[in-house]
Structure formats: structure tokens, C-alpha cells
Amino acid sequence: MHENINIFDTTLRDGEQTPGVLITSNEKLKIANKLDELGVDVIEAGSAITSKDEQESIKLITENNLNAEICSFARPLQIDIDTAIECNVDSVNIVIPSSDLHIEFKLKKTRCEVEQMAIDAVEYAKDHGLIVELSCEDATRTSVDDLKSLYTKTIDAGADRICACDTVGILTPEKSYNFYHELSKLDIPLSVHCHNDFGLAVANTLEALNAGATQAHLTINGLGERAGNAALEEVVMALESLYNVHTHIKTELFYETSQLVESISGVVLQSNKSIVGANAFAHESGIHADGVLKKSETYEPIKPEVVGHRRRFILGKHVGKHVIHEKIKETNTDVTDDELNQIFMRIKALSDMGKTVTDVDLQAITDDILNIDIDESIHLDEYTTVSGNRVTPTASVKLKLNDEDKIEAAVGVGPVDAAIAAIQKTLQNTVDITLEEYHVDAITGGTDALIDVLIKLKCDDKIITARSTQPDIIMASVDAYLKGANKILTDKKRK
Structure with missing residues (x-):
């Protein structure tokens, strides 16, 4: 395995292709900044040709002068490359189908025509000053001879890196080693790009790196189409801890990076997700x-x-x-x-x-x-919420904080969010509390079901859990939050 493994992050491109995920321009910039802080080598910021909004998102990232190389996905078409150039990216990831299946049924072209498309695209991108990575889509269902022919011709045309994609995740670790070892003989930086359809993306990626690949395409939390891509945090920690290969990634930022991506993408992590899941430790x-x-x-x-x-x-x-x-x-x-x-x-x-x-x-x-009197520092007197299809959800709360009356109001994306925001405003000068997790379940049937709310609050790097069960979801949420906040204040008093 090479001592210097490069990390190519495609959370903002392949990760955003997760069904149901849409990331706004400002959200993409937040993730890109965090990835740059994490220390990834390449950030695939998106596919510039997708839309005007995608172009604005990529420009927003390139304007921030990040340390990472900023890349755009591109088809082997001049319009894709021109659009990427307009976004001021450093590189393009030119992706071209290579299997007989894709060439015949998707492109409806001959292999010679596809090879010429790839050569022309690489030459055009290089003539315009871009770093070029040539990725073969469905490479693992392409004969090695056909792959080598395509790669050799595009390397001669000026490609800086090549990538073989396991597009439908059909590799096994043994096959992955043999496959990437053969391609590594081309003596050019080689990337591995694995999908997780059979749950083997991380294992296949590690075997590819072990076989001579020098760069891994990864996503935070394993986001990606269908079953996702190889998870960046899992691959890097396996390299660091199991293979004794020290990357330049700031691993101490993994959890907060994972939380940011989870929050923005809306894809909730399973609790037993390795490295960054709630139950990992x-x-x-x-x-x-x-x-x-x-x-x-x-x-x-x-x-x-x-x-x-x-x-x-x-x-x-x-x-x-x-x-x-x-x-x-x-x-x-x-x-x-x-x-x-x-x-x-x-x-x-x-x-x-x-x-x-x-x-x-x-x-x-x-x-x-112990017969200790419970000292509630916070006591709720009343709360009111307003919500509707033409009304911004708003909440007002009146409570006693250490026997002092506090009244605050706030808006939110819904009445629960507004109510919690109003309470947080009453506490902002007393204690710094962050809502880490919020779970709600209906534990009986019907519209009058009992609602069980479980929350986790963070204060001074300590997590407090609290819950409340009520027929009213807003009251259950407010009650659970106040229970947790009271616990935090009680602990501070006792210390």
C-alpha cells in the first residue's frame, strides 16, 4: 500500500444523488469548508452542467480559495467541460461508460467511438488548463484489456489520473485486489470508486488501495445512490488503525463532520453506524x-x-x-x-x-x-403556539427561571421547533444548551395517541437524556426539554 493515499470526497456530487437529498448552495459551502478543514485532497463539488443553481454552488466554493482541489463531474462533452471551466474549478472528473452493456444499450455507440470521445474530452480539458481524472463507469463489468486500451489512449492524450468505478457494487475483496492490481501496472495515479450494493464498498476500497490504487473516492456517512458509496470515515480509520497508514486527515473532526452532513442531507444515521453512529462508543x-x-x-x-x-x-x-x-x-x-x-x-x-x-x-x-427535595430551576407557567398553512409557526413561553419571570417568543419550521427556540432564548444568558438529538414516537394508535419524546441535550461536552410522554406532541417536547435543562442546572448547582 502506498504511504500517501489521497482522499477524493464526492459527498457533494455522488452523495447528493442519494434519493430524496437536495443540498442548497449555502449548505454545499458549509460542507465544503468542513471537508477542507478535515483535510481531504479533492472535493468533487458537483456536476456543473446539471443546472444554473449547481453552477452557482460550485462558484461559491471555488471563490473561497480552499486548500483542497475543487473538481467538477463532466461527461466527455465540450459543453460539460466549458461549463466547469466557467465555474473556475481546478479539475474535471470526466466519466465515460466502458462496459459493453453501457456502450451498447445506453450510449448506442461503438467502442471505437467511445474511446475517441474520451480522447477528445481529455485533450480539450488539458488544453484549457484543467487537471483531468478519467473515470470509467461500470469498469468492473468491462474486460481488463478494453479498460487498458481506453486508459492508455487517454493517458497519451494527457490524463493526470485514472479511476475505475465499481458502479453497481459487484466486486468482492478478492476480485477488487486482482482488478486494481492489474490496473496499477499502467503506472499512473489510480483511483478506486466503490458502491455499497452488497455492503462491501469499504472492504473493496481497502483491497484496491492494498493492490496499488493511490486515491479513494469516498463520501461522508457513506451517502450515495442506492446503498451508497464507501464511507470516508470508515476507510480512513481502517487505514489509520488497522493498516498503520497515517493519512493527513484530521480524524478528530469526523463526528462533527458526520453530524453536519446528517443534518443538511436529512439522511439519519443508523445508531450502530461504525465510527460516527450514536452507539459506536x-x-x-x-x-x-x-x-x-x-x-x-x-x-x-x-x-x-x-x-x-x-x-x-x-x-x-x-x-x-x-x-x-x-x-x-x-x-x-x-x-x-x-x-x-x-x-x-x-x-x-x-x-x-x-x-x-x-x-x-x-x-x-x-x-x-436520598430524600432530596427536587429543585426545579425552570418552571413553565404557560406557552402558546400558532401554526397554519399561511402562518409562520410562532411560539411564546412564560416561565420562571430561578424565581425570575421570563417571557420570550420565537419562530420555527414548525410549532415544536418554535417552542423549543423560545425556551432557548429564555436560557441564553444562563446556560449554553445545544439540542443534539430529538426522537418522537406514537406509542398508542389513533389521532389521540400518546406521544413519547426522547431528547439529548449537550452542555459543557456532556450529554443529558430526557423524555416525556403526553398526548400533545408540543407539550411532550417542551416538557422533555425542560426536564433536561433542569437536570443540567441542578448538576451545576451541586458541583
């Missing part, structure tokens, strides 16, 4: 949690801080007393062995009933057993 099992508390390596392959994540202990039916004790100690509260046992039994009983035990629940149980 979460522990419930008593045996595992005990081991991690003693030495993290016992049940964690890497420390969460390496990827900007955090460790969490879940209060579920498998939890052990040591985890409960640690969470109680975080609030500067002391308990005896007997009191700890009582708390432990109460949590077990709640878990057996199918209830997720939150940090607020733990505090309530602890305070009850």
Missing part, C-alpha cells in the same frame, strides 16, 4: 462497561476522542452497579452501598417494563431514595 452491558471504566481498550478498538466522538453508558436492563455509581458521582452525590442497591433495583424494574432510563430518571430515583 455506547455501552450497556455491565461486563463491558466495567471493563471500559477500568481500561477503555478492553471493549473499544479506538478511543472515541480520536474521531471527535464521546463515550456513553446506557442505563438499560444489562447495566451494572458500577456504571450507575459512576453516573451518580458525576453530580457530586454520594450514596451508600445500600442506597446504590436500591437505585439499581429501581432502574432494573423500569428496564424490565421496557422503559428507557434517562439521566433525568436516574436523578429522580436517586433524589427520591
Whole structure:
């Protein structure tokens, strides 16, 4: 494997082709800035020929003078390359179908005609000062001889890099090694581009790099068409941790980059997603949690801080007393062995009933057993929301904060968002709280269903979970938020 592996990020192009995803110009710029901070070598900012809005998005990125090479996808057509040039990109990723299937049924051309298209496009792009990467679409269903013929002719025409795309994700790791090893003999920078149709994109990418490929096409969170592309964070951490290949990527930014892309794309990560998923460093099992508390390596392959994540202990039916004790100690509260046992039994009983035990629940149980009066720093007096098809969702709240009356109003994308925003305004000079996660479920049927809201709030790098179950989704959301905020303020007072 080469010592210097380049990272080509295609979140803004192939990633945006995820069904249902649409990223605005300003959102693309935010992601591009974060990718640049992360340290990727190439950012494929989009396909300039797609639309006027796409061209404006790419121009917005190129105008920011990022360190990364800014690239545009292009067909082997002069109009595509001209449009990319107008956007001031550094390079073009010229993509041309190479398999008999694509050439015959999609392009309806001969192989000779396709090769000439590729040669002409490369020469034209080079004549206009662009870095050129020539990508063969459906390369893994193309004979190696045909691929080498096409690549050799475009290299002679001036291509700087070549890329072989596993367009429908049919490679296996063994085939990937042999395939890319053969192409690496062309002695030019070689990119691997894998799709995840069989869940093998990361493995196939690593084998391609092991076989001599020098650059990987990747996306944050594995976004992409159908089952997605190889996930950037997974490939890089495998290189760093398993292959001992040190990239120039700032891995400590992975979690916040992942969160940004998740928020903008609207594609929610599965909780057990590796490296950046909510449960990637979460522990419930008593045996595992005990081991991690003693030495993290016992049940964690890497420390969460390496990827900007955090460790969490879940209060579920498998939890052990040591985890409960640690969470109680975080609030500067002391308990005896007997009191700890009582708390432990109460949590077990709640878990057996199918209830997720939150940090607020733990505090309530602890305070009850220790006979500590619950001190609510925030008390809601009233709230009002207004929403409709021709009305901007608006909310006003009146609450007592440390016995002081506070009244605020805010707007949002919906009544829940507006209500939470209004509460946040009342707290902005008291405590800095960020809403990290928000989940809502209907736990009974019908329009009068009970609504269960579970939220996670962040304050001073600590995550607090809280929940509320009500027939009114707005009230459940407000109640859960205030429970979490009260927990945060109570912890601060006790410390």
C-alpha cells in the first residue's frame, strides 16, 4: 500500500444523488469548508452542467480559495467541460461508460467511438488548463484489456489520473485486489470508486488501495445512490488503525463532520453506524462497561476522542452497579452501598417494563431514595403556539427561571421547533444548551395517541437524556426539554 493515499470526497456530487437529498448552495459551502478543514485532497463539488443553481454552488466554493482541489463531474462533452471551466474549478472528473452493456444499450455507440470521445474530452480539458481524472463507469463489468486500451489512449492524450468505478457494487475483496492490481501496472495515479450494493464498498476500497490504487473516492456517512458509496470515515480509520497508514486527515473532526452532513442531507444515521453512529462508543452491558471504566481498550478498538466522538453508558436492563455509581458521582452525590442497591433495583424494574432510563430518571430515583427535595430551576407557567398553512409557526413561553419571570417568543419550521427556540432564548444568558438529538414516537394508535419524546441535550461536552410522554406532541417536547435543562442546572448547582 502506498504511504500517501489521497482522499477524493464526492459527498457533494455522488452523495447528493442519494434519493430524496437536495443540498442548497449555502449548505454545499458549509460542507465544503468542513471537508477542507478535515483535510481531504479533492472535493468533487458537483456536476456543473446539471443546472444554473449547481453552477452557482460550485462558484461559491471555488471563490473561497480552499486548500483542497475543487473538481467538477463532466461527461466527455465540450459543453460539460466549458461549463466547469466557467465555474473556475481546478479539475474535471470526466466519466465515460466502458462496459459493453453501457456502450451498447445506453450510449448506442461503438467502442471505437467511445474511446475517441474520451480522447477528445481529455485533450480539450488539458488544453484549457484543467487537471483531468478519467473515470470509467461500470469498469468492473468491462474486460481488463478494453479498460487498458481506453486508459492508455487517454493517458497519451494527457490524463493526470485514472479511476475505475465499481458502479453497481459487484466486486468482492478478492476480485477488487486482482482488478486494481492489474490496473496499477499502467503506472499512473489510480483511483478506486466503490458502491455499497452488497455492503462491501469499504472492504473493496481497502483491497484496491492494498493492490496499488493511490486515491479513494469516498463520501461522508457513506451517502450515495442506492446503498451508497464507501464511507470516508470508515476507510480512513481502517487505514489509520488497522493498516498503520497515517493519512493527513484530521480524524478528530469526523463526528462533527458526520453530524453536519446528517443534518443538511436529512439522511439519519443508523445508531450502530461504525465510527460516527450514536452507539459506536455506547455501552450497556455491565461486563463491558466495567471493563471500559477500568481500561477503555478492553471493549473499544479506538478511543472515541480520536474521531471527535464521546463515550456513553446506557442505563438499560444489562447495566451494572458500577456504571450507575459512576453516573451518580458525576453530580457530586454520594450514596451508600445500600442506597446504590436500591437505585439499581429501581432502574432494573423500569428496564424490565421496557422503559428507557434517562439521566433525568436516574436523578429522580436517586433524589427520591436520598430524600432530596427536587429543585426545579425552570418552571413553565404557560406557552402558546400558532401554526397554519399561511402562518409562520410562532411560539411564546412564560416561565420562571430561578424565581425570575421570563417571557420570550420565537419562530420555527414548525410549532415544536418554535417552542423549543423560545425556551432557548429564555436560557441564553444562563446556560449554553445545544439540542443534539430529538426522537418522537406514537406509542398508542389513533389521532389521540400518546406521544413519547426522547431528547439529548449537550452542555459543557456532556450529554443529558430526557423524555416525556403526553398526548400533545408540543407539550411532550417542551416538557422533555425542560426536564433536561433542569437536570443540567441542578448538576451545576451541586458541583
